[in-house]
Amino acid sequence: MSELLIAKGLQKVYGRKGNAYTAIQSIDLTVGKGEFVGIMGPSGSGKTTLLNTLSTIDRPTSGSVTINGTDVVQMNEQDLATFRRERLGFIFQDYNLLDTLSVEENIALPLALAKVNPDEIDDRVHHIAAKLGLEEILNKFPYEISGGQQQRTAAARAIVVRPDLIFADEPTGALDSKSATALLQMMTQINDEETATILMVTHDAFSASYCHRILFIKDGEIFTELDRGHLTRKVYFQKILDVLSALGGGQSDII
């Protein structure tokens, strides 16, 4: 398996001297092509900061991030934006759909920005929509559909560009359990069928149990790593709970 994302000596410090707060101490990690990796940890452990620095939304204080051979830390703002929209996909906790655009347009947006030819945009949007069961609501606006549908739309927008890597930040955080399960199954499905690489931040053990591998973070450092291997999801889930209780602070999130 080739390595898609490599982070070395990643550090992120907020604030200035005297008032500095270190969100990430020093993290090295790699994500292979086609992997579905989870990042877990208690509140304030630096999960989201890590995801943001890995996904080029935020710049690390020091260290390097290489995605598919490109050093993204050295890129300028302009190139980064282009890189983001052509090579990366994002799914956020609060969906982050554009209220002013319909579901279809929200999905088509990254393709339109990349100046893909309109016929192809149409094809790809409909193909994805069919896959994620969004065909019925293509002409609706985000405020007219449910949270689960919104999140599926966001997922569709993330994968429609066929990105190298999809970043998901607490994608199930605002969903009820049924929608959450559906979304996770869908993510597993796109991970399998489209061989999309996914990096997901979550503090929910159930969501995490869908991953191949989980990195546990505590106080800005990698605490441990848990590989699913050939375990069933149920067993894996139990193992995650064990690690969380060892980690401390995770109890409140146990179902």
Place this chain on the structure above:
Amino acid sequence: MTLFNLARRNMSRNFYRYFLYFASMIFSVMIFFTFVSIQFNHQVAQAASVKIDTSFKGASIVLIIFVAIFIWYSNSFFTKQRKKEVGLYALLGLRKKQIGRMLFYENLILGLLSLIIGMLIGMLLSKFFVMILVKLMDTAVNVSFSISSQAILETTIVFLLIIFLASLDGYRLIYRFQLIDLFRAERVGDKAPRVSALQSLLAVVLISGGYWMALQSLNSKLWHLGLLPVALMILFCVITGTFLLFRSLTVYFLKRSKRHKTHYYRGTNMISTGQLFYRIKGNARVLTVIATLSAITLCAVGTSFSIYYEAGKYAKESMPFSYAYIAKKGNQIKADNTLEQVIKAEGHHRTLNKTAVSVIQVKGKLNGFKSVISPPFLTLISESSFNGLGKIIGLNDPVRLNPGEGLILDRYYSNQFSPNFQGKEGTIQSKTGKNTTLHFIGYRPYSVLNDPFANFSIVVSDDQFHQLERQNDPLTITQINVTDPSHSGRLTAQLTEKLNPLITFTPFSMGSYYNTYHGMMSAYGLVMFLGAFLALVFLLATGSIIYFKQLTEAEQEKMQYGILRKIGVTRKEIKGAIAKQVGFVFALPLILGIAHSAVALTALSRMLNQSILIPVAVCMLVYTLIYVGYYFFTVQSYSRIVNLESR
């Protein structure tokens, strides 16, 4: 810490937020103060030959209404911006009464400060504006710096009242909000508007109907319904039509551009179109107000500037010669010599040409018109005199008449109002009691005699003129042209003094170009000044309204643009999308405003029987330029707001 302190601290720390509101308050005070200062300025009052008080009073009422609306508008913009802050105070446990009082104090402090600053700037500006006014009115007065206590008093009273009401509104605000409203950002989406074919059709019908009515001749049946009702009907049609147009037709076009996928699915087009589509319903009202304001502004400034621009031409038409007089019997030579001497002595002007023509003034009647036209007297002039004078004043339009034929010279001829002279007849009653009938072969819309002597002139053949000369006492009109008559104030005064004993006063004394020209310039200069001043205020307010509106939107859309940046839209692309979207909002009302005013001014030009293309085009160009300036400024601020956050 007292509430007063909290209010003061709020202001010094949140300067940027307060700045816009503060600036528009200062601006309003400044404009109003400048205006009343001019009104109470003694030098202006002296310079004006007409009574300026009434026109200024009227204009100042318009200004007060406008300023009040403007302050109210910026106040509501300002308070909306602070919803969250107010909510936070409530959450921290301040009682509503306390928060309300704090807002009241804040508004009061701001108001008083802007009153003082506005008046200070206004004092400096008023001298500048008085200088412009005096220049426009073609008067040489040395403007000194003066402060009118009356102006200070009036401004203070008006604004204390407005500020008090605005502060009270701020106090009331807190009672209108529910805590939950204060925190919830405005995320309630407009329902996607539907295209209503009926509304679109109605919009087009109403606007074109309004235009059609406006362009009807004042003689037509329509205007017989009465001037005011028809004018109101036109206004109603055009404004309603504009509103419906913005509401429905724009939706139609946006929908169409959405369907056109090759364009729509291209870069940021989707973002700006979507944004516009989402807001179009709420925007319709503001766009209508702006289109209407633009139209009013353009009409006001277009009309006043056109009249001012043509003042020289009007003067030339009524006074084709610099001076004209009729010498008392036996004083002709003396008068002519005096004239030469005075011109030579004065030294700044040279005589260009001098002519003496014989005219006959008689009583007479014109027959065969709807209403009987019987001017107090008719002036008869011979064919050769007419042709000669015409040549001198540069009209190459000679006529050949047979005895019994007449050509009417009607300087006020209007296509809309004047009767058709051709083929009609007139009867001339000579002093001897003999009647002569003249057949009119046509008219010319100008005169070759200075106004007081021309009245209603008729050109007759040379033979007929000699015949009539024997039956009446002919008069000799001496007309001369000098160089640079527009600046001949001193010469005109001296000539009037020296010539008065030598010339007849019946029916009129000397007719000078300069006096007419000067009178027109000072009257029209005032009109021009008032028109331009109000237009400037309207324009600034119009621009500010769109600007505020767009900034409010920017604040609300911050999140949306944050999302876009996260999924990889560059700042440059975002700015491009904003430029397109704001451009649409700016361009639409400008286009309609220009169209409306073009129709109104066309109607005016028909009424004046005059092409006013050049002055109107100048006004529109200047207006558009300032407006475009506002556009760029708005795009800058908009994109600064939505691109501010780094994450």
